[in-house]
Amino acid sequence: MTQELTTSLQAGPARSPEGTGWWRDAVIYQVYVRSFADSDGDGVGDLRGARERLPHLARLGVDAVWLTPFYASPQADGGYDVADYRAVDPLFGTLQDADDLVRTAHELGLRVIVDVVPNHTSDRHPWFLDALADRPRGAARERYHFRPGRGTGGELPPNDWESVFGGPAWTRTTGPDGTPGEWYLHLFAPEQPDLNWDCPEVREEFDSVLRFWLDLGVDGFRIDVAHGMVKAPGLPDIGRTEQAKLIGSQVLPFFDQDGVHEIHRGWRRLLDSYPGMRIGVAEAWAPSAERLALYVRPDELHQAFNFQFLKCPWDAAAMREVIDESLAATASVGAPTTWVLSNHDVVRHTTRYAEDGAGQGLRRARAAALLTLALPGSAYLYQGEELGLPEVVDLPDEARQDPAFFRTSADGQDGQDGQEGRRDGCRVPLPWSRSGPSYGFGPGGSWLPQPDGWADASVEAQTGDPESTLELYRAALALRRELPGLGDGPMSWLPAPAGVLALSRPGLVCTLNTLGEEVRLPLPGRALLSSAPLAYDAGTVRIPAESCAWWAI
Numbered sequence: 001m002t003q004e005l006t007t008s009l010q011a012g013p014a015r016s017p018e019g020t021g022w023w024r025d026a027v028i029y030q031v032y033v034r035s036f037a038d039s040d041g042d043g044v045g046d047l048r049g050a051r052e053r054l055p056h057l058a059r060l061g062v063d064a065v066w067l068t069p070f071y072a073s074p075q076a077d078g079g080y081d082v083a084d085y086r087a088v089d090p091l092f093g094t095l096q097d098a099d100d101l102v103r104t105a106h107e108l109g110l111r112v113i114v115d116v117v118p119n120h121t122s123d124r125h126p127w128f129l130d131a132l133a134d135r136p137r138g139a140a141r142e143r144y145h146f147r148p149g150r151g152t153g154g155e156l157p158p159n160d161w162e163s164v165f166g167g168p169a170w171t172r173t174t175g176p177d178g179t180p181g182e183w184y185l186h187l188f189a190p191e192q193p194d195l196n197w198d199c200p201e202v203r204e205e206f207d208s209v210l211r212f213w214l215d216l217g218v219d220g221f222r223i224d225v226a227h228g229m230v231k232a233p234g235l236p237d238i239g240r241t242e243q244a245k246l247i248g249s250q251v252l253p254f255f256d257q258d259g260v261h262e263i264h265r266g267w268r269r270l271l272d273s274y275p276g277m278r279i280g281v282a283e284a285w286a287p288s289a290e291r292l293a294l295y296v297r298p299d300e301l302h303q304a305f306n307f308q309f310l311k312c313p314w315d316a317a318a319m320r321e322v323i324d325e326s327l328a329a330t331a332s333v334g335a336p337t338t339w340v341l342s343n344h345d346v347v348r349h350t351t352r353y354a355e356d357g358a359g360q361g362l363r364r365a366r367a368a369a370l371l372t373l374a375l376p377g378s379a380y381l382y383q384g385e386e387l388g389l390p391e392v393v394d395l396p397d398e399a400r401q402d403p404a405f406f407r408t409s410a411d412g413q414d415g416q417d418g419q420e421g422r423r424d425g426c427r428v429p430l431p432w433s434r435s436g437p438s439y440g441f442g443p444g445g446s447w448l449p450q451p452d453g454w455a456d457a458s459v460e461a462q463t464g465d466p467e468s469t470l471e472l473y474r475a476a477l478a479l480r481r482e483l484p485g486l487g488d489g490p491m492s493w494l495p496a497p498a499g500v501l502a503l504s505r506p507g508l509v510c511t512l513n514t515l516g517e518e519v520r521l522p523l524p525g526r527a528l529l530s531s532a533p534l535a536y537d538a539g540t541v542r543i544p545a546e547s548c549a550w551w552a553i
């Protein structure tokens, strides 16, 4: 297949002008703390372990680190059930460890973003314990959503909302004498009661929590369920089941309500009152790129994860459409687009892309990484994707800890494809070395069993191997730092055959062949990097199946 590949470029600034914001083209690496590195051998990753491994991230070439929750928590949902927002859970270390980590990261030139979980607390949070002890309609219950049940004896939930993790979104309380009482709302697990953001005390508390971590030196927050804090007045019924399937495609009475934006505006003012450009990034599931862009208006948050891109299938036309829509939507509010392929809640993209075996998944994942890093804006990497790690799909049920697993049918009868809705398979602790009790994760075991292939996938095994995925990421990130045309700035499409995307950035062309066969193209320029070996023939290049390449022009 030979096609004309024009390399004419649109003129434009190479990068966002100095000082407009480090986040606009930052590559931010997600550390899922419990699975990154374990310093004390208890099988669970911790802050000291993470700190000791920061040099890996500096060498990888990322700009910042996002740490998932390490706060005091009963761990009903991997720490997204916080009992004390200002304390470090002993499982992960101490406040001093957090302080040391932030300091070391800064010394290495890495910024640090921490999670904040404002939609719900743990059911062990003192506020919720007070609420349970309070009388119906009492002041302590105002901080949450308590309601009497429906039905003659209050035996039915107050409305038909379903938990994202399956089952009803309401749990009935029981009084000290064993009598059933009011119900409380939890959009996630019952151990995660939703806060009532109409209560001024809730707002004041979170301002104070943000200040606490900003004073400690963090560079920003990843805001959990940033689309969920405000519920529609009267908590109206939805009128259908399987509501989780509507998330991200519809505004729901509990998700993406317009009222959340006022909260984010307040937080932006707070962030801006600190020196050094502290940022907020929204985990927001919005039905369209346009509605997602509302979260990153100039007076709101800095970034919002682009889940439309993450959900996009391996298809050139679909990818191009999502990229165009995302860029247009964020450009309309002057924000950068934030690309993401994987995180701790979804099947790893190496496995998502594998329709025809693991080899294909890895080929596509490597190509997708180069595409993502060539797009304008900021990119989030999920720990282990730089190693090309697949989802672990055969974890024994008894090892699993994800509450979503226990609240959805385990036999696949719920219409989900095995791993969907069960998030342990992407959380298996990282392999750092070929050997050792947990492949270098720590001096002990690992809280989820690691598969046999972990030795060859380890950082040690891949370092220095020019064909490894780790070296591909290192090279891509080094080029991204070096080449002014990457990161923030203009992008345009070049003509390309069906199934191929060719995009142009200042001084650079990126070609992605999504097809299962090689494609011959006129030489776009000097090859800088490619996810699979290129072959040349008299002025043309043969781009291998399912691969991506960067070209200097």
Ligand code: NOJ
Residues within 6 Å of the ligand: 077, 080, 117, 188, 224, 225, 283, 344, 345
């Ligand atoms: C999104 C987090 O990423 C996920 O892990 C968590 O279960 C829910 N929010 C609830 O906090």
